[in-house]
Amino acid sequence: MKHKGHAGYIPGIWRQSALFSRLLCTAAVLAAGLQSCTEPSLAGLEIQPPQDQINMFATDTTTLVAYTTREDSLRSDETSLALLGSYNEPTFGAASASFYTHVRLTSTNVDFGPNPVLDSIVLTLAYNGYSYGDTTTAQTVEVYEVTEDFSWDDDHYSNQTFQTNPTPLATIGWEVKPTSPILVIDTADSDTTRFTPRLRIHLDPAFGQKILNESGGSNLTDNTAFLSFLKGLYVKTNNPAQATGEGSIAAFNLVSTTSNIGIYYHNDDEDSLVYALVMGTYAARVNHFEHDYTGTPIEAHLNGTATDTQLVYLSALSGVSTHIEIPNIDAWNDPRRAINKAEIILNIDPGSDATYEPPEKIQLVAIDSAGQRNFLTDDIYSQNVYNSNQYYGGTLSEDKKSYHFYITLHLRKLLSGELENHGMQLLVSGGTVSANRVVLQGVTSPISPMKLVISYTEF
Numbered sequence: 001m002k003h004k005g006h007a008g009y010i011p012g013i014w015r016q017s018a019l020f021s022r023l024l025c026t027a028a029v030l031a032a033g034l035q036s037c038t039e040p041s042l043a044g045l046e047i048q049p050p051q052d053q054i055n056m057f058a059t060d061t062t063t064l065v066a067y068t069t070r071e072d073s074l075r076s077d078e079t080s081l082a083l084l085g086s087y088n089e090p091t092f093g094a095a096s097a098s099f100y101t102h103v104r105l106t107s108t109n110v111d112f113g114p115n116p117v118l119d120s121i122v123l124t125l126a127y128n129g130y131s132y133g134d135t136t137t138a139q140t141v142e143v144y145e146v147t148e149d150f151s152w153d154d155d156h157y158s159n160q161t162f163q164t165n166p167t168p169l170a171t172i173g174w175e176v177k178p179t180s181p182i183l184v185i186d187t188a189d190s191d192t193t194r195f196t197p198r199l200r201i202h203l204d205p206a207f208g209q210k211i212l213n214e215s216g217g218s219n220l221t222d223n224t225a226f227l228s229f230l231k232g233l234y235v236k237t238n239n240p241a242q243a244t245g246e247g248s249i250a251a252f253n254l255v256s257t258t259s260n261i262g263i264y265y266h267n268d269d270e271d272s273l274v275y276a277l278v279m280g281t282y283a284a285r286v287n288h289f290e291h292d293y294t295g296t297p298i299e300a301h302l303n304g305t306a307t308d309t310q311l312v313y314l315s316a317l318s319g320v321s322t323h324i325e326i327p328n329i330d331a332w333n334d335p336r337r338a339i340n341k342a343e344i345i346l347n348i349d350p351g352s353d354a355t356y357e358p359p360e361k362i363q364l365v366a367i368d369s370a371g372q373r374n375f376l377t378d379d380i381y382s383q384n385v386y387n388s389n390q391y392y393g394g395t396l397s398e399d400k401k402s403y404h405f406y407i408t409l410h411l412r413k414l415l416s417g418e419l420e421n422h423g424m425q426l427l428v429s430g431g432t433v434s435a436n437r438v439v440l441q442g443v444t445s446p447i448s449p450m451k452l453v454i455s456y457t458e459f
Contacts, residue, residue, distance in 0.1 A: 055457070055458045055459070056340075056455070056456070056457050056458075057455070057456055057457075057458060058453060058454070058455045058456075059453070059454055059456075060451045060452065060453045060454075062326065062328065062329075062331075062332075062452045062454055063326070063327055063328050064324060064325070064326060064344075064443045064450060064451065064452055065324070065325040065326075065327055065443065066312050066322055066323065066324045066325075066426075066442050066443050066450055067301070067309070067312065067322065067323055068298070068301040068302065068312050068313045068320050068321070068322055068323075069302070069320065069321055069322070069323050069425075070302050070319075070320055071315075071318045071319055071320055071321050071427065071431070072318070073157040073158045073159035073160075073318055074157065074158045074318045074431060074432050075155055075156070075157055075158075075432070076156065076157060076158040076286055076287040076288070076289075076318075076432040077152075077154075077155060077156035077157075077284065077285060077286045077287075078152070078284070078285055079285065079287055079432050079433050080253075080255075080433055081128055081130070081251040081252065081253060081254075081433040082099040082101065082125075082235075082251065082252045082253075082254045082285060082287060083097035083098075083099065083249055083250070083251055083252075083287055083289075083317070083432075083433065083434075083435065084097055084098060084099065084125075084141070084235060084236070084237065084249065084250055084251075084252060085097060085131075085133070085139060085176065085237055085247065085248050085249035085250050085435075086139065086237050086239050086242060086247050086249065087132070087133035087134070087137075087242070087246065087247030087248055087249060087435070088242045088243060088244050088245065088246055088247055089133075089244070089245070089356060089437070090244050090245065090296070091296060091297055091298065091313070091352070091437075091439060092291075092293070092296060092298055092313070092315050092319065092320075092437050093291060093292050093293040093294065093295075093296040093298060093299070094242070094291065094292040095249070095289070095290070095291050095292075095315070095317055095319065095435065096236075096237060096239075096249075096289070096290045096291075097249050097287060097288070097289055097317060097435065098234065098235060098236035098237065098287075098288045099234075099235055099254075099285060099286060099287050099288060100146060100150065100162055100232055100233070100234050100284075100285070100286045100288065101232055101233055101235070101254055101279050101283055101284070101285045101286075102152070102227060102231075102232045102279065102283035102284045102285070103230065103232065103233060103261055103277040103278065103279060103283065104223050104226070104227075104277060104278055104279070104280060104282065104283055105220065105222070105223050105226050105277065106275075106276055106277070106278055108221060108222050109216075109220065109221055109222075110215065110216075110220035110275070111215050111216040111220075112212050112215040112216075112265060112267060112273070112275065113215070113267035113268070113269055113270065113273070114267050114268040114269060115267055115268045116212040116215055116265050116266070116267045116273075117209075117212070117265060117266055117267065118205050118208040118209045118212055118263070118264070118265050119264040119265055119266060120202060120205070120208070120264045121202070121203045121204075121205065121207060121208030121211075121261060121262070121263050121264065122200055122201065122202055122203065122261070122262045122264070123143060123170070123200070123201040123202075123203055123233070123235075123260075123261050124198050124199070124200050124201075124258060124259060124260055124261075124262065125198060125199045125201075125235075125252040125254070125259050126196065126197075126198050126252055126253045126254075126256040126258035126259045127177075127178040127179070127196075127197040127198060127199065127250060127251070127252060127253075128178070128251045128252060128253045129178050129179055129197070129251075130178065130250065130251040130434070131176055131178045131248050131249065131250040131251070132248055132249050132250075132356070132357070132434070132435040132436055133247050133248030133249060133356065133435070134245065134246055134247060134248050134355075135175075135176040135177070135178070135248045135250075137176075137242070137246040137247050137248065138173055138174065138175055139173075139174045139176065139237050139239050139242075139247065139248075140171065140172070140173060140174065140237060140238045140239060141170070141171070141172050141173075141174045141199075141201065141235065141236070141237055141238075142168045142170065142171050142235075142236055142237070142238050143168060143169045143170040143171075143201060143203060143233055143234070143235050144164035144165055144166075144167075144168055144169060144233065144234040144236075145164060145165045145169055145207065145230070145231075145232075145233060145234075146162050146163070146164050146165075146231045146232035146233060146234050147162075147163045147164055147165055147231060148162040148163040148164075148231060149227075149231055150162050150231070150232065150284055150286065151284055152282060152283070152284040154284075156284075156286040158287060158288060158289045158317070158318040158432060159288070159289070159318070160286060160288065161288060162232075162234070162286075164234050168204075169203045169204045169207050169233075170201050170202060170203050170204065171238075172201055172202075174199065174237070176248050176250050177197065178197055178250050178251070179197055180197055181194050181195060181196060181197055182194070182195040182196075182197065182198055182200070183195075196258065198258055198259075199252070203261070208263055208265075211230070211263060211277075212263065212265055214229065232284070236288075245355070249317075249435040251433065251434075254279040254280075254283065254285055255279065255280055255281055257278065257280075259278070259279050260276045260277060260278045260279070261276065261277040261278075262274055262275075262276055263275045263276070263277065287432055287433075289317040289318050289319075291315075291317070291318075291319055297311075297313075298313060298320060301313065301320075302320070309442060309444055310441070310442050310444050310445045310446070311349055311439055311440065311441065311442050311445070312426075312439075312440050312441075312442045312450070313437070313438075313439055313440070314359070314362060314426060314427060314428050314437060314438050314440065315428060315431075315436075315437035315438075316359065316428040316430070316431040316432075316434045316435050316436050316437065317431060317432075317435055318431060318432070319428075319431075319437065321425050321426060321427040321428075322425070322426040322427075322440070323367075323423055323424070323425055323426075324344070324364070324423060324424045324425070324426055324450075325421075325423040325424075326411075326414075326421065326423075326452065329411065329414050329415065329421055330415075332411070332415055332454070332456075333415045336458055336459060337456050337457070337458050338456060338457045338459075339408060339411055339412060339415075339454060339455075339456045340408075340455045340456055340457055341406065341408050341453075341454070341455040342406065342407050342408045342410075342411045342452065342453070342454050342455075343393075343404055343405065343406050343407070343452070343453045343454075343455075344364070344404065344405045344407060344450070344451070344452050344453075345402065345403075345404050345450070345451050345452075345453060346362075346402060346403045346404065346405075346426075346440050346441070346450055347401060347402045347440065347441045347445075347447075347448040347449075347450070348400075348401050348402060348438060348439065348440060348441070349439040349440060349441055349447075350447070352438070352439035353400070353438065353439075356436070356437060357436060358396060358400065358436060358437075358438035359396070359428045359429065359430075359434065359436035359437075359438060360395065360396050360436075361389070361394050361395050361396065361429040361430070362394050362403055362426060362427065362428055362429055362438070363379075363394055363426070363427055363428070363429040364376060364379075364394065364405045364407070364424050364425070364426050365379075365424060365425050365427070366410065366419065366422075366424055367422040367423050367424060367425055368420070368422060369420055369422060371422075373425060376392070376405075376407060376409070376410045376424070377409040377410050377413055378391065378392045378405070378406050378407055378408060378409045378410055379392045381409060391406060392405065392406060393405040393406050394429065407424075410424075411454075
């Protein structure tokens with residue numbers, strides 16, 4: 001038997017019986033010699049009375065069914081990070097990420113003074129350090145003014161779009177440098193200032209002057225009025241000629257005070273003035289994702305024409321996930337058996353991670369009769385008891401070649417009838433704030449197939 005805190009063991013679940021205490025003691029002795037097999041362990045049986053002898057088994061022959069499916073749209077509003085960029089990957093096709101955001105006043109009843117005149121207006125976005133793909137590929141970034149209302153109070157999803165003015169406020173070339181600081185030289189005295197990594201985009205001066213022209217007026221009294229006047233910005237990339245293997249997606253922290261719109265201006269009384277519009281915690285922010293699977297293995301799997309069923313696929317950005325079923329689970333509904341541990345093992349397809357790193361964490365969830373997703377009981381237990389996924393799993397292994405999940409409690413609830421068996425869904429964890437993807441060995445792989453290993457006691 002596993003000690004409390006060891007991955008895979010859940011205390012307090014085994015059936016109560018007169019044999020219970022003897023099972024615990026015997027399992028502790030036998031566990032040290034337990035290997036993946038289908039033959040009983042004989043260690044220690046010579047010292048047990050015949051009526052108390054038990055056998056411990058491990059088997060990986062339980063049938064699994066797994067196939068790739070298209071992900072539904074994900075709720076993507078007010079996420080911790082905004083994603084921007086695109087990449088064209090040979091297996092998963094073209095993926096792009098863009099975002100909508102409110103911008104907010106930093107004071108009320110804003111007055112820019114007599115006759116304010118714009119010098120420049122700059123959108124600054126703070127990198128958070130994450131990027132995925134080939135960052136050496138140049139991209140084109142476009143910024144648009146949003147003309148449709150969207151609210152911080154409403155739920156928004158990754159497939160939603162909002163109307164924008166068709167004329168961009170900016171179009172720039174972008175070199176993705178999420179960890180490179182910016183050096184700014186003051187032309188007046190040649191002093192150099194070093195700034196944390198950020199993307200700076202000069203916007204159309206007419207846009208900045210439009211804001212200055214509202215000085216002292218009703219549109220600048222507070223943020224409610226201002227959001228009716230300026231509904232937000234849409235930031236996207238436009239890379240139609242991106243070749244296979246090119247491109248990347250980077251993450252920005254819009255809550256950081258570094259992320260802002262700086263309005264640089266002067267008026268009749270003063271020069272070198274600046275007013276900042278911010279995004280921040282209370283700004284509505286929506287990540288938007290798009291995929292094009294044309295001509296890729298993913299397209300064949302999604303439309304049912306794939307000839308290679310040995311692999312399954314996962315991708316973030318509301319891309320693809322994998323459905324897993326245990327069709328013959330009822331065969332384990334035997335009163336002579338007690339399931340001690342159930343573990344799903346998933347191996348990464350060798351070579352598929354050479355250029356595109358697999359996600360650090362993936363997630364396995366249960367599907368109910370309405371098709372809704374629910375946390376597995378094992379996941380909830382792990383969070384409640386360990387405040388982590390220590391028991392549940394899903395984290396990329398140290399050698400970066402596999403994942404595993406313990407689903408012991410989930411299987412027991414299926415067998416008891418407490419849960420209906422509608423399968424499970426495997427997906428990238430944090431799929432609205434990352435762009436990673438992974439190719440996994442399926443159940444028919446001749447190399448290292450997906451498997452369910454069940455350790456159990458028979459008495």
